[in-house]
Structures are given as structure tokens and as C-alpha cells.
Amino acid sequence: MRITKALAATVAxxxxxxxxxxxxxxxxxxxxxxxxxxxxLAVGPQYDTTHVYVAPGEFDTFVASIVATFGGTTSxxxxxxxxxxxxxxxxxxxxxxxxxxxxxxxxTPIPYPFGSERTGYLVTDVDSxxxxxxxxxxxxxxxxxxxxxxxxxxxxxxxxxxxxxxxxTSAPSYAPLQSIPENRVYVSSYAVGAFVRSFSAFSHGEVxxxxxxxxxxxxxxxxxxxxxxxIQSKFGKMTxxxxxxxxxxxxxxxxxxxxxxxxxxxxxxxxxxxVAVLVDPxxxxxxxxxxxxxxxGYIAExxxxxxx
Numbered sequence: 001m002r003i004t005k006a007l008a009a010t011v012a013x014x015x016x017x018x019x020x021x022x023x024x025x026x027x028x029x030x031x032x033x034x035x036x037x038x039x040x041l042a043v044g045p046q047y048d049t050t051h052v053y054v055a056p057g058e059f060d061t062f063v064a065s066i067v068a069t070f071g072g073t074t075s076x077x078x079x080x081x082x083x084x085x086x087x088x089x090x091x092x093x094x095x096x097x098x099x100x101x102x103x104x105x106x107x108t109p110i111p112y113p114f115g116s117e118r119t120g121y122l123v124t125d126v127d128s129x130x131x132x133x134x135x136x137x138x139x140x141x142x143x144x145x146x147x148x149x150x151x152x153x154x155x156x157x158x159x160x161x162x163x164x165x166x167x168x169t170s171a172p173s174y175a176p177l178q179s180i181p182e183n184r185v186y187v188s189s190y191a192v193g194a195f196v197r198s199f200s201a202f203s204h205g206e207v208x209x210x211x212x213x214x215x216x217x218x219x220x221x222x223x224x225x226x227x228x229x230x231i232q233s234k235f236g237k238m239t240x241x242x243x244x245x246x247x248x249x250x251x252x253x254x255x256x257x258x259x260x261x262x263x264x265x266x267x268x269x270x271x272x273x274x275v276a277v278l279v280d281p282x283x284x285x286x287x288x289x290x291x292x293x294x295x296x297g298y299i300a301e302x303x304x305x306x307x308x
Contacts, residue, residue, distance in 0.1 A: 038132040039124075040204040045236030046174040047122035048183070049093070049102040050256045051164065053115050054296030059090050059105035061274070062296035068273035069266060069294075070258065072096035082152070083111045084145035095174060098258045099181035113141050113162065117154050118255045119183050120164035121235050122172070126151045129165045137198035158198050159191035179259040182230075182237040184301060186252045189227070192242045196229060205233030215284045220248040228285075250278050250291055250299050257301035263288045266302055270294075 054062045063074060075093035082089055082104070090105035102120060123129040126144045133155045134140060141162065142154035150168040157163065187195050200207065209230045216224035219241060227242035239257065260266040263281060270292055271277065278299065279291035289303035 038135060038202065038204075039128060040234060041123040041125060041129045041132060042203065042234035043122045043124060044174075044176075044234065045180045046100060046177050047172065048181075048236045049100045049120040050181070051102050051104065051117055051120055052296070052298045053104045053106065053110070054298065056090055056105040056107055058296040059092075059103065062294055062298065063092060063094055063103055065270070065273040065275055065294050066094050066096065066101060069270040069275060069292075070096035070098050070260070079107070080148050082147050083114055084142065085111045087111055087114075097178040098260060099177065099256060100174065113154060117162040117164045118185075120166050123165050123167055126153055126165055126167045129153075130155070132202055133165070136201040137194060138202065158194035159185075159187040161185050161187070161195065178261075180236050181259065182239045182257040184239050184241065184254055184257050186241045186243060186247075188245065189242055192227075192229070192240065196231070196240065199238070200231060200233075203231070203233035203235050205231045205235070205238070208232050217282055217284045218289075219243060220251045220279070221246075250293070253299045254291060254301045255299075257289075257303060260302060260304050263290060263302065263304040266304075267292075270302075 052062070059077075066072075067074065072095050074095070077090060077092040079088055080091050081087055082091060086108075087110065088107045090103075090107065092103045094101040094103060130140060130144060130153055137158055139156045140153065141156050142152075144151050144153040147166075149170070150166060152164060152166045154162055154164050185195075196207065199205065207229060209228075211228045213225040214228035216222055216226055218228070219226055229240040229242065231238040231240065243252075245252075267277060267281070267290060274295050276293045277290060278293050281288055281290045283289075283306055286306050287303040288306050289301060291299065292302055293299050
């Protein structure tokens, strides 16, 4: 087929426009239009649960270390099937003042793709949430299915970030948090535009900061800078860390950042509970922060606000 110069120029312009739309998340009209077409389905940040998978033999030790470090209470532990295919897992909810954790200790092999989801978001309606996720650019990895207390699904945002959406037959009632944790998401510069547009539209969230030269100390690279984006919505806080993937351990392994009143006191409690300090306290972005590893392998960022 013969391509004229005019047609070639048109195709080139369309490709450039599409490329810019893919990698720039500053296209507010597109986000606003999609957000308007969907409902805000969030319930509240105290219902956002970090999913932690541990070996059954380390289950109780892990739960005890979380409560000893952050305080809080637990639900009754039980053994359930929480996947659409046959499986068995110990399951328990840990309700701390700084964030909620869903703990799983599978006694059978874990069906795909369970274990790859980072966070569970309580929504007012799962079917509506699935439609909204699809419209705003997410993929549906696991279609809605019944669990012992409601409905679940797993979606994937652009950039490969997996999230559970869930709904309870009897609405849960958790106390408001003392501080709202942040979902820490690592994405590449190639995917960040699509990710931020998709998540912001779905969550009805707002980008509250975008620092193109955040201190690299925050990702273990003190001599460098990187891009850090913070998003806030009724689902809670999210920090998007845009990197080239050249990350020293344990950066990129943490799922959640917890804000505590006093970092030093929290670290003392953590150490007494058998928690390892992987990254010693440092100061950046008006925070004192550290990286911890709990029994069972769970890695978390913990921070307090630095005194001015």
C-alpha cells in the first residue's frame, strides 16, 4: 500500500500524541472525565488492609510482633478457604492504630495469583468497583467470587500493581486510625503516567505532591535523586516511587509505610519483639524513617514526623 507524505505526517502526529498521553499523567481533563463517570466506592482508610503471607509456623510470632510494635487488637484466628479454587489458610486480622493487616498462613499451595496482591480495599459494591476499575484502565485478574464473609476480586493497575477489592455481607465497623499508613508503590518511568491516571480516576484521589528530585536517600541511593508522587483519597495515602529499578535491598520489598508518634520508641518496642532493623533511622522529607523486617519476613517502612 502506498503511503502519501500527508498520511505519513498524520500517522506520526497520532503516534506522538498517543505516546505523550501514555507517559504524562498531567492530562487532568482525561482523569476528571473518567472520575466523573464512576462513583467513589471507598469506605475508609481503616478498612485498607495490607496483605501479609507468612509460613504457618511463623504466623503467631508475626502477629504478636506487630501488636507489640504498634499496639492494637486482633480478630479470632481461623482456617478458611479465601480463594475461588480449593485451598486452606490460617487467617487473622490485626487492627493497629496505624493500619490494618490481613495475615494469611496457607496450609496448602497458594493458588495463582494470590500472594501477589499488596493491599485489600473495602468497597461499597464489588460489581460497581470492577466496572470502575476496568473503565479507568485496570485489568481484572480474578473476577468476583464468594468468600466466607462476602465477595472478593483482584485487579491489576498499569505498571503491574495488584490490589484486592472486597465487600462484606455484614458491614464491618473499625475505629478510625490514629495515623493513616501509605501504600508504597514502585513503578517505572514508562508506566507511571498510566498508573497515576488509572488509580486517581478509580479512587477519586488527588495528587498532593510530585517531586522530580526527591532525595535518593529514601531509596537507598544517597548520591542520587528520584521522582516521588503522593496521592490521597478516601482509600488512604499512596506514595509512588518512580525508579529505574536499581534498588539496593530492601527497597522495593516494603509494601506499607507506617507513621508513628515516636520512631525511637517504636524501634525499641520492635527490637524487643524480635523485629530486625534493616535500615537504620535516617532523615528525609521532614521525616525520621527506618526499615524493619518482622518475623516471617514482612518488611515495612516506619516513620515519624521530624521536629521543625
